[in-house]
Amino acid sequence: MHEVTITSGRNMHLIDPYLTIWGWEIPVYLFLGGLVSGILFFSALFYLRGKGDQYPTMVYRTPLFAPFFLALGLLALFLDLEYKLHVFRFYTAIRLESPMSWGSWTLAVIFPMSILWALMHLHRVYPQIRLPFRWLNQGIAFLNRHARLFAWILIVYASLLGMYTGILLSAFNARPFWNTAILGPLFLVSGMSTGLALNLLLARDHREIRLLSKIDVMAIAVEIFLIIHMFMGFLASTQIHIEAAKLFLGGPYTAEFWILVVGLGLLFPGFLELLEISGRRIPRQIAASLILFGGLLLRFIIVEAGQYSQWFSW
Amino acid sequence: MPRYAMVVDTQRCVGCADCVVACKTENNVPDGFCRDWIVQDVTGVFPALHMEIRSERCNHCENAPCVRCCPTGASYIEEGGIVLVDHDKCTGCKACIAACPYDARYVHPEGYVDKCTFCIHRVKEGLEPACVEVCPTRCLHFGDLDDPNSEVSRLLKTRHHHTLIPEAGTEPKIFFLT
Numbered sequence: 001m002h003e004v005t006i007t008s009g010r011n012m013h014l015i016d017p018y019l020t021i022w023g024w025e026i027p028v029y030l031f032l033g034g035l036v037s038g039i040l041f042f043s044a045l046f047y048l049r050g051k052g053d054q055y056p057t058m059v060y061r062t063p064l065f066a067p068f069f070l071a072l073g074l075l076a077l078f079l080d081l082e083y084k085l086h087v088f089r090f091y092t093a094i095r096l097e098s099p100m101s102w103g104s105w106t107l108a109v110i111f112p113m114s115i116l117w118a119l120m121h122l123h124r125v126y127p128q129i130r131l132p133f134r135w136l137n138q139g140i141a142f143l144n145r146h147a148r149l150f151a152w153i154l155i156v157y158a159s160l161l162g163m164y165t166g167i168l169l170s171a172f173n174a175r176p177f178w179n180t181a182i183l184g185p186l187f188l189v190s191g192m193s194t195g196l197a198l199n200l201l202l203a204r205d206h207r208e209i210r211l212l213s214k215i216d217v218m219a220i221a222v223e224i225f226l227i228i229h230m231f232m233g234f235l236a237s238t239q240i241h242i243e244a245a246k247l248f249l250g251g252p253y254t255a256e257f258w259i260l261v262v263g264l265g266l267l268f269p270g271f272l273e274l275l276e277i278s279g280r281r282i283p284r285q286i287a288a289s290l291i292l293f294g295g296l297l298l299r300f301i302i303v304e305a306g307q308y309s310q311w312f313s314w
Numbered sequence: 315m316p317r318y319a320m321v322v323d324t325q326r327c328v329g330c331a332d333c334v335v336a337c338k339t340e341n342n343v344p345d346g347f348c349r350d351w352i353v354q355d356v357t358g359v360f361p362a363l364h365m366e367i368r369s370e371r372c373n374h375c376e377n378a379p380c381v382r383c384c385p386t387g388a389s390y391i392e393e394g395g396i397v398l399v400d401h402d403k404c405t406g407c408k409a410c411i412a413a414c415p416y417d418a419r420y421v422h423p424e425g426y427v428d429k430c431t432f433c434i435h436r437v438k439e440g441l442e443p444a445c446v447e448v449c450p451t452r453c454l455h456f457g458d459l460d461d462p463n464s465e466v467s468r469l470l471k472t473r474h475h476h477t478l479i480p481e482a483g484t485e486p487k488i489f490f491l492t
Contacts, residue, residue, distance in 0.1 A: 001359065008331040008352035012420045014408075019417070021408040082406025083425030089386040089405050100385035100409050173379060173482060174415035238481075311415045311479050 019175075019307035025080035027299040030165045031194070032073030034187055034295065036066045037162030038195015040114060042215075044151035044158065052124075055211065057203040060121040065198070066114040074107065099171045103164045110157040117154060120144050162188040169306055176244035178306035182230040189226060190295050193219040197269075197291035200284050209284055213273040216291070220270040227262065244309040253305050261301060265294015316458040318394045318432055319487040320446070321466045321475070322369050326453035329354060329367040333445035333454060337371075340433060340444035347420050349430040350445055366492070369445065369454060372397060372418040372430035373478060373486030380410035380419065388427075395487060396434055401426040415482045432456070459487070 006016075014021045043063040046052070052059040081087060091108065095101035119140050122129055131137050143150055166187030169178040196216040203209050234245035247253050269287035276282050329352045337349050350371035358364045374397045381389045381397060388403035389410050399410075399419075404426035411419045411427060422428040433443035437456075441447070446454040457464035469475075470489055477486040 001356065001363075003356045005354045005356075006351050007329055007354050008334045008348070010348055010351045012347050015411070015417055015420050019412065021411050021421075080407070082408065082421045082427075083404055084406075086386075086403070086405045086425075089388070089403050093385070093387045093403075095385055095387060097382045098385045098409070100383065100407060104385055171383060172409075172412045174413050307412070310417070311482065 018310060022080065022303055022307065024300075025076040027296070027303045029073040029076040029080075030168075030187065030299040030303070031296045032069045032076070033165045034162055034191025034299075035194045035198060035292075036070045036073070036110075036114060036191075037158045037165075037188070038192040039063055039066045039069075039198060040110070040117065040154055040195075041158040041162070041192060042195060042199065043117070044154040047151050048148060048155075055205075055208045056124070057205070057208055058199045058212065060124045062195075062199050062202055063114070063121060064118045064125060067111070067118055070107075070111050070114055074111065099164065099168045102160075103168055106157060106160050106164055110154075110161050113150075113154055113157060116140070116143055117150070120147060120150070159188065162191040165191065169302065172306070174311065175306040175309055176240045176311070177234075177247065177302070177309035179241070180230055180233055182226055182233060183302070186223065186226045186230065187299075189219055189222050190298060193223060194292055194295035197288040197295075201288040201292075203284070210277060213276045213284075213287075216287075217270055217273045217277065220266050220273075220291075224262070224266060240309075240311055244305075247305050247309060252308075253301055256297070257301055261294050261298045264290055265297060266291075269294070315460075316394045317460045317487075318374070318396055318437070318456065319459045319466050319489065320371075320374075320432070320443075321455040321457075321469050321489045321491060323453040323455070323469075323473075323491045324366045324368055325491060326451045327352075327367045327369055328451055329369075330450060332448050332450055333369045336444040336448040337430070337433075340436075341431070343428075344423050347422070347428070349418075349428070366490070368490055369449075370416070370418075370478070371445075371488065372414075373416055373484065373488045374430075374432060376485035376487065377483060379413040379415070379482075379484060383409045383413040385409065392434065394434075394437070396432045396437075397429075398431055398434065399427050399429060415479050415484065416486075 010016055039062050043059050046055050046059045078087060090104040120143055163184045166183035170180055170183040172178045193216055196212050200212045203212060231245050234241045248257050269290040272282050272287040331352050334348055334350055343349055350369060353368045353370050355366045356363055374395060378397050381391055386403045386405055388400045390398060392398045406421060406425045419427050419429045436443060442456050446456045455465050455469060457466035459467060461467060469491060473491045475489045475491050477489055
């Protein structure tokens, strides 16, 4: 036997018996960050390919939501802080070793960029709306003249945002379930998939719906590959990583992860999208809603399971 | 420059928790929290059981993950290798808590993250940390690892010892004599 007991009476708030430092705020932010990353990435990508008129939802309409989602995500992050008055401290230091510092500076760039990108295309979706202030109109006209360069930068920052949400967690060596390099690409692809799902929900043109379904099926396939790869990596690693994987292979997260996230959030909507591609008319809202639900739940489960997994078990 | 460390003689520790009470008193640790604690680690098969009693706290790691991950620089390594938190820079983002494999940090009710400081305010005055001073069995020793004549260096040279989770690569500076 090996039994470790704290005998001096330790039951600290948020720490014992296992970490609960990050509640709903962080998974909600990770979800919204990933969603915005997906929205902006595909908008900029298809804009650069000159497909704005062919796929107006993806390129022009959905990005109008991006600043609002990102603002909600930032609000969630703010609510998570225990010392809210010190929020400005994120922007008084550049800490190259800290993924959270990278993330806060990335957000400082991509949040204003998402607002500008939405304003740049507002007139295409709502031609009747006129922007106030001469300087604002001049600024947006200037950006529209350099829209291709703007789109390239947006692609880079959208990818950084999507990837960072996973790297933030994977950098914590102390939490075995988070400590896998797969989380970065997994959250990136999952963010892309949720972005596509929101586009799917809003799209009206059948040709656009088919394209979105095609890309999303590929994203789902990559996501499933990464999930399998993640567990293979854990099982081939040290005992603490094997114990972390067991949380999902017979442990407390098994049913909700494999049934709700993988089954209902990936495989089933992927199947519906395949039917859509093959020409059958399936209500696209079902697949899109399930993917969004699966993406949110994936983050909730991973954030909680990471805090549950530890080096000690007392 | 000194490199402070603590040596815990598990052969002498009886788990009385005087160190815990002294720390709470000296540092005004709020109710429900503690900067150090007592662990009983039992291994073996009955009746051949072995129990190690340890007084544990922040390990003041040389390769401190809490310092690396801090986005604002609030967690830092003070002169002498003591890991500290600058309350004025801390946002309470809790990244350092997630990064610590020893779960040695907590959120102070005032919002900043708090932990063992090796009683740096006492050390600067030439005193020992409160936990070391009150220990009735003299099982806690504090000193400079780089001084070959210090008590901690002498004990580590002559006694078997281990650290906690050395495989995490954090290079802890709390040593347990066995």
